[in-house]
Amino acid sequence: MVVASIIVQSIGFGIVTAxxxxxGAMGFTLQFGVTNILNISYGNILTIGAFxxxxxxxxHLGLGATIIVAPIAGALVxxxxxxxxxxxxxxxxxxxxxxxxxxxxxxxxxxxxxDASAQxxxxxxxxxxxxxxxxxxxxxxxxxxxxxxxxxxxxxxLMAGLHLTRMGKAxxxxxxxxxxxxxxxxxxxxxxxxxxxxxGALAGLTGLIYVTNSxxxxxxxxxxxxxxxxxxxxxxxxxxxxxxxxxxxxxxxATEVVAAVGGSYYSQAVGLGILAVVLIARPSSRAxxxxxxxxxx
Amino acid sequence: MSYYLxxxxxxxxxxxxxxxxxxxxxxxAGVPNFAFIIFQAIGAYAAAVVSxxxxxxxxxxxxxxxxxxxxxxxxxxxAAAAGALLALFIGVIATIRLRRDYQAAVFLLVALIASQVVxxxxxxxxxxxxxxxxxxxxxxxxxxxxxxxxxWVYAGFTTFVAIGVLxxxxxxxxxxxxxxxxxxxDDEAAAxxxxxxxxxxxxxxxxxxxxxxxxxxxxxxxxITAWSPGGWGYAxxxxxxxxxxxxxxxxxxxxLVGTFLVQIVFIEVPSFLxxxxxxxxxxxxxxxxxxxxxxxxxxxxxxxxxPERRYRARLSGVGGx
Numbered sequence: 001m002v003v004a005s006i007i008v009q010s011i012g013f014g015i016v017t018a019x020x021x022x023x024g025a026m027g028f029t030l031q032f033g034v035t036n037i038l039n040i041s042y043g044n045i046l047t048i049g050a051f052x053x054x055x056x057x058x059x060h061l062g063l064g065a066t067i068i069v070a071p072i073a074g075a076l077v078x079x080x081x082x083x084x085x086x087x088x089x090x091x092x093x094x095x096x097x098x099x100x101x102x103x104x105x106x107x108x109x110x111x112x113x114x115d116a117s118a119q120x121x122x123x124x125x126x127x128x129x130x131x132x133x134x135x136x137x138x139x140x141x142x143x144x145x146x147x148x149x150x151x152x153x154x155x156x157x158l159m160a161g162l163h164l165t166r167m168g169k170a171x172x173x174x175x176x177x178x179x180x181x182x183x184x185x186x187x188x189x190x191x192x193x194x195x196x197x198x199x200g201a202l203a204g205l206t207g208l209i210y211v212t213n214s215x216x217x218x219x220x221x222x223x224x225x226x227x228x229x230x231x232x233x234x235x236x237x238x239x240x241x242x243x244x245x246x247x248x249x250x251x252x253x254a255t256e257v258v259a260a261v262g263g264s265y266y267s268q269a270v271g272l273g274i275l276a277v278v279l280i281a282r283p284s285s286r287a288x289x290x291x292x293x294x295x296x297x
Numbered sequence: 298m299s300y301y302l303x304x305x306x307x308x309x310x311x312x313x314x315x316x317x318x319x320x321x322x323x324x325x326a327g328v329p330n331f332a333f334i335i336f337q338a339i340g341a342y343a344a345a346v347v348s349x350x351x352x353x354x355x356x357x358x359x360x361x362x363x364x365x366x367x368x369x370x371x372x373x374x375x376a377a378a379a380g381a382l383l384a385l386f387i388g389v390i391a392t393i394r395l396r397r398d399y400q401a402a403v404f405l406l407v408a409l410i411a412s413q414v415v416x417x418x419x420x421x422x423x424x425x426x427x428x429x430x431x432x433x434x435x436x437x438x439x440x441x442x443x444x445x446x447x448x449w450v451y452a453g454f455t456t457f458v459a460i461g462v463l464x465x466x467x468x469x470x471x472x473x474x475x476x477x478x479x480x481x482x483d484d485e486a487a488a489x490x491x492x493x494x495x496x497x498x499x500x501x502x503x504x505x506x507x508x509x510x511x512x513x514x515x516x517x518x519x520x521i522t523a524w525s526p527g528g529w530g531y532a533x534x535x536x537x538x539x540x541x542x543x544x545x546x547x548x549x550x551x552x553l554v555g556t557f558l559v560q561i562v563f564i565e566v567p568s569f570l571x572x573x574x575x576x577x578x579x580x581x582x583x584x585x586x587x588x589x590x591x592x593x594x595x596x597x598x599x600x601x602x603x604p605e606r607r608y609r610a611r612l613s614g615v616g617g618x
Contacts, residue, residue, distance in 0.1 A: 038398040040405065088596070097329065100398040101595060104331075104405075108535060109588035116581040223531075224413070227406050234399065265417020269410045272403075279403065280393055 003261075010260035011253055012138030017228075018252025019144075019151035020209050024225070025232035025244035026158055027202025033175040033239020034195045036096055036295045037086060040103040042078075042203050043226030044110035049074045049207020050217040051114060054125055066208055074204020075197045081106055082196040082297055090297035099295050107223065115219035122218040125211045147209055151245075154202065158241050171195065175239045178296045192297060224268075228255065231271040235278055250274065301569075303448035305561060310455030311517045312560040316537050316552045317466055318509035323538070324547035324605070325475055326502045327482030328391040329401035331534055332408035333510065335387075336380045338415075338529040340511025341518035342422050343379035344372040345431045348519075359423040369434045373515045380511020381504045388503035392496035394485070408531040416526045427525020434519045455516055462509055466549055478502055479547075532584055536560065539591045545601030554602055559587070 028042050052073040056066045089102050130142030140148075162168035170191050173181040182188050210225060211217045232251045236243025251271045259267035315337055322328045350366035367375070390403050416425040439447055469475050481488035481495045489495050518524045536559060544555020563586070567579055594601065 038402050040402070085592070096396065096398040097401065098595065100329075100401050102592065104535065105588045105591040105595075107588075108532060108591070109585050112581045112584040112588070116578060116585065119575055120577055120581070224409060227409050230402055230406060234402070263417065265414050269414055272406050272410050275403065275406070276390070279395060279399070280389065 006260050007257055008137050009139060010256040012140060013260075014253030014256035015138070015249070016140070016144040016147060016213065016252075017256055018249045019148045020206060020213060021228045021232050021252050022151050022245045022248035023154050023202055023209060024206035024229040025236065025248050026154060026241045027199040027206070028229050029233040029236060029239055029241060029244045030158070031195055031199035032233060034171060035192065035297055037099045037103065037297070038096065040100065040226070041081060041106040041110060042199070042229070043222040044107050044114070045074045045078050045200055045203035045222070046207040046210065046225060047111070047114055047217070047219060047222030048077055049204030050211040050221060051118075051207075052204065053208045053211050054123055054217055057125060070208035071201035071204040074202070074207065075200035078200025078203065079193070079196050087297045090295050094295070095293045096295055111219055111223060118219050120219070122216050125215050125217060127212045127215060143212065147213060150205075150209060154205070155241060155245055162241070167191070167194065174296070188296070227268050228252070228271050231275040235275055300445050300448060303445070303452040305565060306452040307448070307455045307516075307520050308565060309557060309561050310452070310459040311513045311520075312537070312540070313553055313556050314459055314462055314513035314516070315510055316540050316556040317462060317549065318506040318513065319534075319537055320541050320547065320549070320552045321466070321502055322391075322506040324541065324552075325478045325482065326499050327397070328499060328503060329397055329404060330391070330503070330506070331401050331404040331531070332387065332411065333537060334529045334531065334533040335408055335411045336383055336507045336510035337514035337517070338411075338524075339383050340376035340380045340514025341524045342428070342514075343511065344376040344515035344518050345428045345524055346422070347375045348372045348432055348434070349428065350432075359426065359428060360420055361423055361428055362421060366432075372434065372519070373512060376515025377508040377512040380514065381508035383511075384504045384507025385500070388500045388507070391499045391503045405531065408534065412526050412530065425526050427523060427527070429523040431518055431522045431524070433522060451520055458512070458516065463549065470549065474498070535591065536564065536587055539587050539594070542591065542594050543601055545603040545605060547605035548601070548603050551601050551603035551605075559590070563587075
């Protein structure tokens with residue numbers, strides 16, 4: 001009976017984790033689907049968002065400012081990285097593998113730059129968790145309900161944007177076949193800029209959400225969290241926000257249940273385990289939706 | 298100075314072994330093993346837990362499994378076996394037909410998670426505090442030597458092992474197996490079409506690399522006598538890989554030169570410079586520079602200092618010149 005209630009509770013926590021993972025995975029999968037770059041530095045953009053939130057918070061500028069600053073910081077850094085470094089390699093006809101090496105190097109540089117400026121410390125973030133509410137069998141704080149709300153809002157906005165606007169249609173076309181999209185007159189440069197900005201902003205937002213939930217942040221926070229984000233994004237299929245959200249739920253709930261039952265240090269291994277099973281069992285249908293090797297920046 | 302040189306020599310031997318191991322996986326077979334450091338790590342842990350002996354009470358601050366105390370060459374063999382065994386499991390990722398960037402990402406995740414699990418699970422290898430007071434090989438039989446002399450013996454032994462591995466590598470480098478591996482790296486579909494069993498060859502080279510990595514870990518831990526998750530962060534793989542890329546992917550001598558430049562000249566020498574800033578700042582700055590070095594090599598000289606020798610097939614008979 002006790003075990004059962006622990007499991008039910010951990011499912012509740014899992015939904016909260018899933019909400020944070022989902023916001024990150026949506027940004028990751030959108031950018032991955034369009035540009036075909038598996039961007040490891042995405043995790044560090046998340047860290048930048050978290051630290052930006054921390055700085056705003058420490059200056060007592062209020063939550064409103066945080067919500068604006070974190071996504072902008074993420075979007076700016078991502079945009080600059082993409083337009084300078086990634087673009088340089090893309091113009092040299094580098095393939096997907098060269099680009100992951102480049103994003104990794106950027107990741108290393110950003111992570112240790114933050115770590116060096118943070119003097120290797122872990123910082124506490126103050127955020128009111130609000131009241132604890134009984135929602136069905138689950139216990140949620142108002143803060144975590146708000147967080148789930150943000151995830152739902154982002155998903156709705158992204159889906160509306162992708163399916164109802166001309167720009168969204170252009171983006172989806174670009175993600176399926178860049179050459180054909182270009183031939184049909186899709187303004188590549190503008191669409192790609194938009195992709196990088198959205199993905200960076202979502203990474204920054206994820207950083208903010210992450211820090212309001214974990215209440216601590218250190219330089220390696222983003223990269224550790226990236227484990228779940230990549231697992232969810234690859235599991236859900238590149239370029240599919242709906243897939244990313246569903247996969248985030250699977251990954252989020254699985255990790256929290258395992259953390260509750262077997263120990264927190266095995267929790268992320270579960271996300272990887274699920275991903276490995278999917279990649280091994282159904283490599284063609286899921287992971288390799290497109291087999292193209294060229295990238296578009 | 299003598300002490301310093303022998304230390305450097307041991308590190309160079311260990312790092313070059315690791316770099317060659319990664320080079321056969323990455324350079325020959327094209328497997329982007331971004332989790333490489335965990336194979337060195339498990340070798341080190343394996344060698345540690347079979348030489349530490351049972352928990353005597355004096356070391357009750359640490360918990361670990363096994364607790365055997367095997368005589369000298371055995372811990373190293375166990376280390377290599379542990380690396381090979383882990384590679385047999387993880388190598389499945391290398392054998393499935395997957396985009397290389399997916400593969401790379403999955404390996405990276407493996408490295409990140411392995412570190413979390415080992416840090417968290419204290420019963421395994423004493424968690425994030427790690428293992429300490431690991432007895433040095435033959436420290437009993439060689440107890441008449443001074444510390445400085447023992448260091449040179451260890452350096453000599455490490456060099457001996459490294460040369461042995463190099464000879465094996467040179468021999469394999471001329472084999473049909475290695476040519477088949479490179480063919481499968483450059484064009485997997487064509488290699489498969491020629492009847493080569495690409496997954497099996499990848500698994501073979503992965504296990505061989507894992508064994509050498511484990512061996513290098515065993516050698517390292519016998520020298521530094523302590524091992525903890527802080528010593529094998531995911532980024533360590535990229536220090537090794539930077540050496541390989543800088544020297545020349547797929548080229549034994551290039552890898553040696555690159556490893557010397559990155560691991561010794563760049564990483565070890567600054568630790569003898571005067572400290573500046575807060576403690577640990579230099580380490581962090583080193584990682585930043587390694588990131589820039591990596592980018593610089595990719596931009597300026599993608600083939601490395603000594604690029605891979607282009608293989609020319611000598612055809613006799615039909616179709617040959």
